[in-house]
Amino acid sequence: MSRILVVDDEPQMLKALQINLRARHYEVSTASDGRRALQEATHNPPDAVILDLGLPELDGMEVLRSLRSWTSAPVIVLSGRADPREKVAALDAGADDYVTKPFAMNELLARVRAALRRPTSEEPSAAPIRIGDQVVDLERHVVEPAEEGGPSVRLTPTEWRILAVLLQQPGRLVTGSHILRQVWGPGHEENTNYLRVYFAGLRRKLEREPARPRHILTEPGMGYRFEP
Numbered sequence: 001m002s003r004i005l006v007v008d009d010e011p012q013m014l015k016a017l018q019i020n021l022r023a024r025h026y027e028v029s030t031a032s033d034g035r036r037a038l039q040e041a042t043h044n045p046p047d048a049v050i051l052d053l054g055l056p057e058l059d060g061m062e063v064l065r066s067l068r069s070w071t072s073a074p075v076i077v078l079s080g081r082a083d084p085r086e087k088v089a090a091l092d093a094g095a096d097d098y099v100t101k102p103f104a105m106n107e108l109l110a111r112v113r114a115a116l117r118r119p120t121s122e123e124p125s126a127a128p129i130r131i132g133d134q135v136v137d138l139e140r141h142v143v144e145p146a147e148e149g150g151p152s153v154r155l156t157p158t159e160w161r162i163l164a165v166l167l168q169q170p171g172r173l174v175t176g177s178h179i180l181r182q183v184w185g186p187g188h189e190e191n192t193n194y195l196r197v198y199f200a201g202l203r204r205k206l207e208r209e210p211a212r213p214r215h216i217l218t219e220p221g222m223g224y225r226f227e228p
Contacts (some may be wrong), residue, residue, distance in 0.1 A: 005046035031209035034058025068094035084221035
């Protein structure tokens with residue numbers, strides 16, 4: 001049974017999340033401020049964390065940075081802060097996902113399931129990955145048709161580097177600035193036009209319907225996500 005730590009200073013929100021998570025057979029612990037959240041996480045390490053940012057005692061961003069210093073458990077930020085800069089800052093600080101209040105409970109629960117499915121940084125996935133009608137092998141740098149006789153695809157070196165950053169974190173929201181730093185190096189974080197061009201190319205090559213992608217997704221104002 002997966003253990004979820006829910007951190008929020010609103011009693012009604014804590015209760016609603018606790019009821020819904022327990023109904024889906026998760027073990028749930030709660031904290032109403034940042035200091036208690038870190039104490040609870042230390043004494044009962046969670047498999048995932050749902051974290052509000054506007055917390056008393058210790059701000060949610062400080063909690064996030066502290067968690068990331070010792071655990072790779074996925075952290076889903078659940079916050080009323082809708083400014084894209086706040087979202088990007090949380091993702092760059094190590095959050096795996098960001099859901100804005102008000103939210104649909106089913107969507108949040110789906111994000112929790114996706115976060116728990118992804119490999120941790122200690123358990124990287126090296127297996128070939130299917131995207132549409134292609135199978136991508138990051139270790140061999142090869143794209144092969146999933147079915148015999150299917151079309152072959154060639155990726156450029158830059159496309160490979162971008163895809164590697166994304167596919168190594170399945171289900172996780174990755175900021176554009178992180179991808180730019182990893183692929184082009186520091187100082188290129190503002191060159192978001194690079195990503196628009198390359199992601200359009202990757203979708204044309206790998207997605208069955210590039211205009212309606214199923215696997216290589218854009219989260220407007222935040223970044224990109226690979227959905228297996």
